[in-house]
Amino acid sequence: MRIVVCVKHVPDLQAERSLDAAGHLVRGDDDVLNELDENAVEAALALAEAVGGEVVALTMGPDDAVDAVRRALQMGAASGVHVVDERAAGSDVVGTARVLAAAVRKVGEEAPVDLVVTGMASMDGLTAMLPSALAASLELPQLTLAGRVAIDGRTVTVTRTIGDADEVLAAELPLVLSVTDQANEPRYPNFKAIMAAKKRPVAIWDLDDLSLASTGAEADGGPEVGTAGAGAVVVSAAPRPPREAGRVITDSGDAGTQLAAYLVENKLV
Amino acid sequence: MTTLTGTVLVVVDHAGGALTGPSAEVLTLARGLTTGDVDAVALAEPDTTALARLGVATVHVPDLGPLAPEIAPVAAEAVLAVVAAVRPEAVLLVSSFAGKEVAARLAVALGSGAVVDATAVSVDGGGRLLASRSVLQGTWETSCAVRRGLPVVAVKPTAVEAADAPVPGPATVSAVPVTFSAVARAVRVVSRTAHPGGSRAPLGEAKVVVVGGRGVEGDFSLVEQLADEIGGAVGATRVATDEGWIDHSAQVGQTGVTISPRLYVGLGVSGAIHHTAGMQTAETIVVVNNDPEAPIFEIADLGVVGDLTEVVPQAVAELRRLRQG
Numbered sequence: 087m088r089i090v091v092c093v094k095h096v097p098d099l100q101a102e103r104s105l106d107a108a109g110h111l112v113r114g115d116d117d118v119l120n121e122l123d124e125n126a127v128e129a130a131l132a133l134a135e136a137v138g139g140e141v142v143a144l145t146m147g148p149d150d151a152v153d154a155v156r157r158a159l160q161m162g163a164a165s166g167v168h169v170v171d172e173r174a175a176g177s178d179v180v181g182t183a184r185v186l187a188a189a190v191r192k193v194g195e196e197a198p199v200d201l202v203v204t205g206m207a208s209m210d211g212l213t214a215m216l217p218s219a220l221a222a223s224l225e226l227p228q229l230t231l232a233g234r235v236a237i238d239g240r241t242v243t244v245t246r247t248i249g250d251a252d253e254v255l256a257a258e259l260p261l262v263l264s265v266t267d268q269a270n271e272p273r274y275p276n277f278k279a280i281m282a283a284k285k286r287p288v289a290i291w292d293l294d295d296l297s298l299a300s301t302g303a304e305a306d307g308g309p310e311v312g313t314a315g316a317g318a319v320v321v322s323a324a325p326r327p328p329r330e331a332g333r334v335i336t337d338s339g340d341a342g343t344q345l346a347a348y349l350v351e352n353k354l355v
Numbered sequence: 356m357t358t359l360t361g362t363v364l365v366v367v368d369h370a371g372g373a374l375t376g377p378s379a380e381v382l383t384l385a386r387g388l389t390t391g392d393v394d395a396v397a398l399a400e401p402d403t404t405a406l407a408r409l410g411v412a413t414v415h416v417p418d419l420g421p422l423a424p425e426i427a428p429v430a431a432e433a434v435l436a437v438v439a440a441v442r443p444e445a446v447l448l449v450s451s452f453a454g455k456e457v458a459a460r461l462a463v464a465l466g467s468g469a470v471v472d473a474t475a476v477s478v479d480g481g482g483r484l485l486a487s488r489s490v491l492q493g494t495w496e497t498s499c500a501v502r503r504g505l506p507v508v509a510v511k512p513t514a515v516e517a518a519d520a521p522v523p524g525p526a527t528v529s530a531v532p533v534t535f536s537a538v539a540r541a542v543r544v545v546s547r548t549a550h551p552g553g554s555r556a557p558l559g560e561a562k563v564v565v566v567g568g569r570g571v572e573g574d575f576s577l578v579e580q581l582a583d584e585i586g587g588a589v590g591a592t593r594v595a596t597d598e599g600w601i602d603h604s605a606q607v608g609q610t611g612v613t614i615s616p617r618l619y620v621g622l623g624v625s626g627a628i629h630h631t632a633g634m635q636t637a638e639t640i641v642v643v644n645n646d647p648e649a650p651i652f653e654i655a656d657l658g659v660v661g662d663l664t665e666v667v668p669q670a671v672a673e674l675r676r677l678r679q680g
Contacts, residue, residue, distance in 0.1 A: 099628055103491045109499075122610065179469070180462050206610065211490070212632075213471050214452060215459035218427050222463035227541035228427060231452060233603075243545065247604050248452055250370070250557065253425060254545040261541070267610045268603065317468025317504060323497040326489065329635065329654040336647070337661025342669025345641065348657050349670075350677050354618045354639055355563070355585040 087139030087259075090190050091130040091203045092220070093123040093158050095151035096210040103210070108313075109320025110176060111210050117150060119157040122205035124272035129265045130203040131162045131273070133237055139200075140164040142193055146174060146185050152288060159283035160275035166288035167193060173293055173300035176313030179211075183219035184310050188296035190224060200259045201242070206231055206266045217264035227261040233268040357478045359389040361444035364415075366434055366457065367395045367406070368449055374405035376560045377449040379517035381510045382409040384476055385447055386520060388484070393524070396437045398424035403526045410520025415441065417531045425453065425547065428539040431460035436533040438465070438505065445484055447476070450509035451559065458509045467504030474514040474615070474636075484508060492628070493635035512560045513615050550604060556588045558605060563587035563618045566607055566634070569594045570623015570644055570663060575601050577667045578622055584671050590614065592630045608633035622663045626651025643667065 097103045098116045106112050130141045143158030145151050146169040155166035169189050177185065193199055202224065207214040221228035232244035242263065243256040275283070293300060293311065300312035309315035335341055349355045363385040367378040385393045392412035395401070401414045417433035424430050434457065438446065446461060448454040455471045462469035473486035484506040486499050501507070558564065565587045567578035575589070582589045590607040591600070607614055608630040619637035624630065626642075626649055634640075635654060642651050643659045643666050652658040659666055 103494070105490070105495055105497070109497055179459060180466075183459075183463060209609065212609065213459075214455050215462075215469065215471060218456040218459040219463050221428075221538075222431075222460045225536075225538055227538050228456075229542065230427065230456060248425070250604065251425075251547055251549045253547045255426075255542055256545050257542045316502075317462060317466070318470050318499055318501050319468075320497050321485065321500050323490075323495055326494055326496050328494070329640075331653050332656035332658070334647075334652055334655070334658040334660060337659060337666055340669075341643075341659045341661045342666040342671075343673045345643070345657065345659055345666065345670045346673035346677060348641070349585065349618070349674065352639065354641075355674065 087134060087137050087200045088197055089130045089134055089139060089141045089201045089203060090144050090193055090199050091126050091141055091158060091163065092186055093127065093143055093145050093154040094120040094208045095145060095147050095154040096120045096208055099209055104325070105320070105323040108176065109323040113148065113150065117153070119154045120205060120208045120210070122207055122209060122267055123154070125265050125267050125269050126203045126205040127158045127161050127163065128270045128272040129235055129263070132270065133201065133235065137237055142167060144186065144189055144193070145169070146182060146189070155288055156283060159286045160280050161273055162279065163286070165286055167291060168288055169291050169296065171292040173312050176316060177311045178316035178318045179213060179215045179219050180317055181311040181315045183216060183223040185296065185298060186220055187223035188298055189291060192291070192296060198260070202226070202262045204262070204264045206264050217262060221262035224262060227257045229255055229257055229261060230264040232263060232265045235263065235265060235269060357480055357482065359444045359478055359482065360391050361389065362392045362394050362441055363389045364394050364396060364437065364441060364443035364446045366430075366446065366448040366454070367397055368451075369397065369399045369402055372400065372402060374402040375449070376517060377451070377512035379405065379409055380512065380515045381447050381449055382411065383517045384510060384515045386410050388476060388478055389444065391444070394441060394443065396434050398430055398433060401528060403528060407523045407526035408519045409517075410522065410524040411526045412524050414526050414528045415531050416528055417533045419533070422535060422539065423544045425544065426539065426542045427453065427456035427460055429535065430457045431464065432535055432539050433533050434461060435464055436531050440531060443505070446505060446507045448507070448509045450511045454509045458507050461507045465505050465507070467506060468501040469507040469509070470499045470501065471509040472613070473508050473510045476508055476510065489636055492632040511615065513562065550602070555582060558588045558590050558607065559612045559614060561588035561614070562616050564590050564607070564614055564616045565620045565622065566590040566592065566624055567595055567601070567622050568592040568624030568630070570625070571595065571600070572623070573598065573600050577663060580671055581620065581622070581667055584674050587618070587620070592624055592627070621651055622667060624651055625649045626654070
């Protein structure tokens with residue numbers, strides 16, 4: 087079985103994060119693999135181990151983004167693909183899905199791809215739109231937000247909690263799968279795995295390799311990616327004034343009474 | 356304020372046969388965006404009484420046949436069939452996980468763009484829809500526009516107050532035939548079990564939320580007591596759900612439910628970044644924690660350093676006294 091897992095390099099949650107004048111996320115030196123993608127890599131590896139197969143890690147982003155692929159290789163992916171092209175900068179989720187879909191198709195030219203796995207969301211955008219946008223671009227069925235995944239032959243069954251219901255869904259390969267942080271405990275690569283990962287190949291592709299246009303007239307179907315291809319754009323961005331710490335009281339026997347008075351006086355209840 | 360003149364189409368949700376609160380909010384918002392009609396797409400038996408009250412002109416009911424509306428491609432293709440018939444100027448949805456998935460598929464299919472988690476929507480001078488969105492854990496405010504094709508915007512629950520229309524709409528039901536793709540038919544719903552909702556408001560829609568964290572040490576009874584006293588929903592941190600103290604659906608935070616209530620009360624919540632990401636935009640934050648160093652105190656409007664087993668019962672008793680007095 088051939089599995090492509092999509093990974094993303096994102097700013098560390100613990101770091102100060104900001105947007106630039108164009109409303110794009112400022113990338114930094116301490117960017118990391120999106121932690122929700124660790125669950126995706128783990129799910130992909132576990133499925134490949136269960137039924138025999140290999141995992142290809144795919145990312146799109148600037149030069150540094152290859153670190154996300156490297157991390158997936160250290161965890162056990164067999165090879166990697168890094169789509170890097172300045173013309174793809176500023177892509178919205180639809181453009182990103184187009185790029186990743188084109189890359190998945192290209193990976194599939196050597197041997198068919200049975201499954202594409204993603205995390206549930208990226209910690210920078212948190213829109214949770216990419217898995218569905220990618221499935222739509224690939225014209226494949228989608229099983230999303232899986233808290234548990236099982237495979238039997240060509241049938242994938244997932245269990246998920248969505249809104250107020252528990253659902254069990256099933257579909258046949260090929261498909262797009264997204265997993266939540268409940269799906270597994272991601273493995274931690276040991277020294278041997280880290281050394282072995284250094285020898286694994288990472289293909290570097292640009293938009294030309296994927297036959298995608300970042301320019302062109304709307305009438306001709308372009309531009310498909312990048313800033314010019316983005317249907318949704320940020321027109322303004324400003325930091326919110328930070329929340330200020332308010333009143334802190336240390337309980338000396340009547341804090342509960344004070345808390346109740348605060349809620350009533352401020353008409354909060 | 357500039358408005359649209361054409362139809363705004365709202366994808367509405369139902370629960371137990373009734374229109375949901377967040378859907379009523381989005382319909383209310385939609386009325387303010389256009390001088391034209393507000394139409395609804397219902398993927399279940401429509402609550403026409405509520406839809407009429409909210410000013411809906413036409414309720415489009417796509418024929419799903421044996422297919423389930425919970426499957427995103429099914430919902431998206433049904434909405435696309437209505438879009439083709441109605442030619443709206445904008446499509447609005449509720450920004451739930453399901454709504455965001457449908458929004459993403461609509462944007463791909465329409466070659467337009469989608470904005471999700473919108474907290475406000477307006478029309479600019481050029482007739483473009485502008486949607487406000489807070490990002491990076493509520494530390495940045497952005498305004499986004501869809502600059503091509505049919506704009507798709509998913510609106511965050513509790514972002515607007517629902518209000519009945521000054522003049523009710525006819526809410527005329529119109530059946531819409533749909534031809535589904537192989538992709539939409541590919542996913543089977545093996546089983547679906549709805550959680551008993553109980554008497555409390557759903558977490559993502561509640562104006563008041565009481566959250567229990569590690570500090571409740573496995574006992575959610577005080578959280579529930581306070582929630583019931585002040586008419587709130589019950590939430591939990593990831594630690595509390597991972598420990599099995601309460602169902603996973605109660606998890607507030609980055610990978611759980613994102614909430615933006617009028618009042619957030621945290622009991623024994625330390626304020627890990629994954630949790631604060633999902634509640635930082637609450638209007639008022641009140642916390643009780645016995646650790647004065649807990650980071651949650653940095654964002655609290657009122658912080659109580661104390662033992663919640665003493666503070667909470669006292670607060671509940673005082674609330675009762677004040678409200679009866």
